[in-house]
Structure formats: structure tokens, C-alpha cells
Amino acid sequence: MNHFLDIHKTDPDALRGIIDQSRTMKDARQGRPAAAPDDEQPLAGHMVALIFEKPSTRTRVSFDVGVRQMGGQTMLLSGSDMQLGHGETIADTARVLSRYVDLIMIRTFDESVLEEMADYATVPVINGLTDRSHPCQIMADVMTYEEHRGAIAGKKVVWCGDGNNVCASFLHAAAQFGFDLTFTGPMQLDPEPEFVGLARKAGRTINIERDPVKAVQGADLIVADTWVSMHDSQSSKERRHNMLRPYQVNAELMAHAKPDALFMHCLPAHREEEVTSEVMDGPQSVIFDEAENRLHAQKAIMRYCLDV
Ligand code: CP
Ligand code: NVA
Numbered sequence: 001m002n003h004f005l006d007i008h009k010t011d012p013d014a015l016r017g018i019i020d021q022s023r024t025m026k027d028a029r030q031g032r033p034a035a036a037p038d039d040e041q042p043l044a045g046h047m048v049a050l051i052f053e054k055p056s057t058r059t060r061v062s063f064d065v066g067v068r069q070m071g072g073q074t075m076l077l078s079g080s081d082m083q084l085g086h087g088e089t090i091a092d093t094a095r096v097l098s099r100y101v102d103l104i105m106i107r108t109f110d111e112s113v114l115e116e117m118a119d120y121a122t123v124p125v126i127n128g129l130t131d132r133s134h135p136c137q138i139m140a141d142v143m144t145y146e147e148h149r150g151a152i153a154g155k156k157v158v159w160c161g162d163g164n165n166v167c168a169s170f171l172h173a174a175a176q177f178g179f180d181l182t183f184t185g186p187m188q189l190d191p192e193p194e195f196v197g198l199a200r201k202a203g204r205t206i207n208i209e210r211d212p213v214k215a216v217q218g219a220d221l222i223v224a225d226t227w228v229s230m231h232d233s234q235s236s237k238e239r240r241h242n243m244l245r246p247y248q249v250n251a252e253l254m255a256h257a258k259p260d261a262l263f264m265h266c267l268p269a270h271r272e273e274e275v276t277s278e279v280m281d282g283p284q285s286v287i288f289d290e291a292e293n294r295l296h297a298q299k300a301i302m303r304y305c306l307d308v
Pocket of ligand 1: 055056057058059060129137266267268
């Protein structure tokens with residue numbers, strides 16, 4: 001049984017297999033409406049539980065549509081509506097759900113919830129975002145980069161802003177897919193040293209550069225994310241905005257990267273905060289390809305988990 005809990009916890013050959021299968025499945029659907037089923041129905045007879053303890057647009061819709069395209073069925077569950085949100089343990093919830101469904105995707109707060117779910121479930125568990133990582137997003141991002149520019153190995157990715165959960169999964173991916181990463185942001189919001197260390201140990205160049213203009217020199221890909229994540233307190237908003245304002249991705253900053261550098265953002269974005277509309281809607285931006293590729297990448301992740 002394969003869980004998909006994090007990129008650094010998944011075998012590199014399996015990760016490459018997932019990217020390859022995502023491409024194959026995307027190509028096979030060319031021109032078909034989203035509601036049309038795939039020719040192959042590998043999830044026929046399978047029930048997938050999608051649990052959300054935080055809001056979501058992309059993860060929710062792309063998992064739901066992906067399962068249906070592959071012939072399976074979904075059950076959307078919100079944490080607060082379940083007994084899970086009213087005191088039932090995660091371990092008991094995992095064991096109960098495993099009697100009903102074939103696969104569990106969960107978006108939650110603390111990583112320990114995901115881990116406990118995986119420890120006690122007897123069906124595969126997929127990480128749909130925790131406070132600490134967002135692996136499905138970065139699988140779609142690697143797929144998107146490679147569609148546009150070829151192999152990501154050896155490229156320079158620059159993360160601008162908060163060293164948050166999405167940044168963490170980029171560091172995990174740097175280690176596994178072999179690209180380098182420069183983080184530029186305020187010291188208080190540096191990425192977790194454990195994840196920086198993990199990528200360095202894998203032989204990758206991971207730099208921390210406070211000056212955003214210096215950071216983006218030679219960049220192949222520039223990435224931004226919200227300045228206030230779902231797990232951050234609203235009371236920290238003003239302080240975070242003040243710290244992060246110098247790291248906004250705008251046309252002037254993009255001009256210091258390689259001329260063919262791409263721009264990515266997992267979305268939802270706060271236009272004119274972490275990124276300007278000029279960049280988001282400009283020729284270097286691939287944000288909507290990233291969003292689309294969540295669908296294709298997660299279909300391949302589910303097939304990996306279920307071995308179908
Ligand atoms: N990027 C992403 O995970 O978006 P949602 O929060 O809308 O799922
Ligand atoms: N860092 C953001 C990503 C949202 C998809 C958050 O956790 O809110």
C-alpha cells in the first residue's frame with residue numbers, strides 16, 4: 001500500500017513515474033470536456049473520501065473531477081461535520097473510514113493528523129495540504145515546468161516571500177528531482193532548516209538571499225505564494241505584510257531573472273500583494289496551467305496509491 005504523504009517520503013523513481021503518467025493521461029484527454037470519462041477506468045468500483053478541514057477550490061474540484069474521470073466515486077467530507085471535529089480520535093476515524101472507502105485524501109492543519117491517519121488507515125492516504133507541506137501542488141508544478149521548458153533537473157528555482165508549506169514541498173522536490181533553490185524573504189520567515197538541510201544533503205545548492213534582486217539573477221523559475229496562509233493568525237497579517245512587501249514579484253523583479261524564466265503561484269493569489277497582476281497575467285506566468293495540472297498529477301498520484 002502506497003501513501004502519498006510528502007515528496008521527500010516518496011521514492012524518486014515513483015515520483016518520476018507519477019509525472020510520466022500525468023503527462024500520458026493529460027495527452028490522452030486532449031480536447032475532451034472535463035465531464036467526459038477517460039477511456040481507461042482504473043478507479044471503477046473505488047470510493048475516495050475527500051476530507052477538508054480547511055477551505056479549498058482547486059484541491060477539492062480537481063480531486064473530485066479526477067476520480068470521476070477515472071470511473072470512481074467520491075465522498076466530500078468537511079472536518080467540522082464529522083465526529084472527527086467533535087472529539088472522535090483520528091485513529092478511530094481512520095479505522096472506520098477504511099471499512100468504507102478505498103482511498104483517503106485529507107487537507108488538515110497539523111501534520112500529526114495526517115500522519116496518524118496514515119498510521120491507522122488500512123487504505124492509502126494522500127496529503128492534500130497541511131501547515132507544513134503541499135506535495136500534490138508541487139507535483140503539478142514540476143509537471144508544468146517540464147511541459148514548458150523540459151527537464152527541471154539542474155534548474156534554478158527562486159522562492160520569494162514566506163518560507164511556508166508550499167516552499168517546504170519545493171525543497172523536498174529540489175532534493176528528489178535535482179534542482180537548486182534560492183529562498184528570498186525575511187529571516188523571520190525562513191524555510192524550516194530541516195528541509196533546507198535535506199535538500200543540501202541530497203547535493204542541491206540551496207541559498208538564502210535577503211536581497212530579492214540578487215536572488216533572482218539566473219533564475220529559471222520564480223515562485224510566490226500568499227503572505228498569510230490558512231494556518232497563520234489573522235492578527236499576524238499586518239506584521240507579515242510589512243516584512244514581506246519588499247519581496248513582491250513584479251515586472252521589475254522578473255526583469256532580473258533569465259529572459260525565459262517562468263512565474264508560478266499555487267493560487268489563490270492576492271493580486272498586488274505578493275504578485276502584481278501584470279506578472280500574473282503576463283507571458284511568463286503559467287499559473288492556470290499549474291491549476292489544470294493539479295487534476296492530471298493527482299490522477300496519477302491516486303493510481304500510484306491504489307496500484308491501478
Ligand atoms: N493551490 C491550492 O491548493 O488551492 P486550493 O486551496 O483552492 O485547493
Ligand atoms: N500557503 C497557502 C497555500 C494555499 C494553497 C496556505 O497554506 O494557505
